[in-house]
Amino acid sequence: MKNSILFVIALSLSLLIYGQGNFYGFDVGLNNLYRLSDAKTRSISPENFTGEKGKGGMATLEEGSASHAARDLGQGWKVNPYVRIKPGETFEMAEIKGPGAIQHIWMTPAGTWRYSILRFYWDDETIPSVEVPVGDFFAAAYGYKQISSLSVCVNPGSAFNCYWIMPFRKNCRITMENIGEKEMVLYYQIDYALTNVPDDAGYFHAQFRRTNPLPYKKVYTIVDGIKGKGHFVGTYLAWQTNNSGWWGEGEIKFYMDGDKNFPTICGAGTEDYFCGSYGFVHNDEYQDYTTPYAGFHVIKPDDNVLYRSQTRFGMYRWHITDPVRFEDDLKVTIQALGWRSGGRYLPLQDDIASVAFWYQAEPHKPFPKLPSKDELEIQ
DSSP: OHHHHHHHHHHHHHHHHHOTTOOOSSSOOTTTTTOOOOOEEEEEBTTBTTOOTTOTTOOOTTTOTTTTTTTTTOTTSSOOOOEEEOTTOEEEEEEEESSEEEEEEEEEEOSOGGGEEEEEEETTOSSOSEEEEHHHHTTOTTSOOOEEOSSEEEETTTEEEEOOOEEESSEEEEEEEEOSSSOEEEEEEEEEEEOOOOTTOOEEEEEEEEESSOOTTOOEEEEEEEESSEEEEEEEEEEEOSSSSOOBOOOEEEEETTOOSSOSEEOSOHHHHTTOOGGGEETTEEOOEEOSSEEEEEEOOTTOOTTOTTOEEEEEEEOSSSOEEESSEEEEEEOOEEEEGGGEEEEOOOEEEEEEEEEEOSOOOOOOOOOOHHHHOOO
């Protein structure tokens, strides 16, 4: 009897430690890639709009976007690899019945990326949990820059890849709105798993904001109004300086769970938060970098001067190993600070846009209204 009890205890501990029987098959890495699961792999693209088993590559020459190129070969030969989205049109990229989780998204949107608005809706939502211009969502507001991170990769020549895990229980809907004046071409693929979702899984959220210019002595708000339980997992900033000189002395601040005048987390400076130091400068030049958790790139004006006004910067910071957890509410701000005479700080009036990424339990608070087309434009 004693041996039987010890065996049961040992088995229970093994199940607790290794999670046998509770592996859902969508949260995978090298440490558990060997594990088998009952998850079903599916993929949605213009060659299979529904992701149904055995339904890929069925477009006919009469309905395919590339029917002219495939006219000598016929059905099954890359007949419909992309879609065209007309000005003012919202295209439904995916409608998935759950439970399940999105694991990877690839796309190559043509046209002006600020005018292509990506939205995600979870479990019959009528307001989106993700609402972001497509370039900003992939940390590329100012055009192509190669990015290699765990969450987002941007590869030649304009290949956007997203690896955020996005579980849902009832359904998932993804749309792309073209608010521009020209038709856009969109190649895309959404890879997902149909599987059970654990009770403690939060829903993925991403919110865009822009202030241009930032009012004098005002802080920039990355996100505010988050209510409920969750954790903050990432920041992207698209920053154009409107003064000459160094611009990144400002502190990032996380106000959580009732914080009012002072935050619980206060960073030391902008470049420090993005895991850089001393102005992102090496050998008297800005130094681009792209790493699994943080990155920085610069787009200089034509004269190539280091601290010139109108220089643009893209920065990402993913809180993958250090998510910022909150129980009730969260607000995130960052200061825009340079230097003025006498060794004094200068509050800047820069053009700043951001994307905040987080997971939380639903429901979520409605987002602020997305800026208009003219307010989104990068000049």
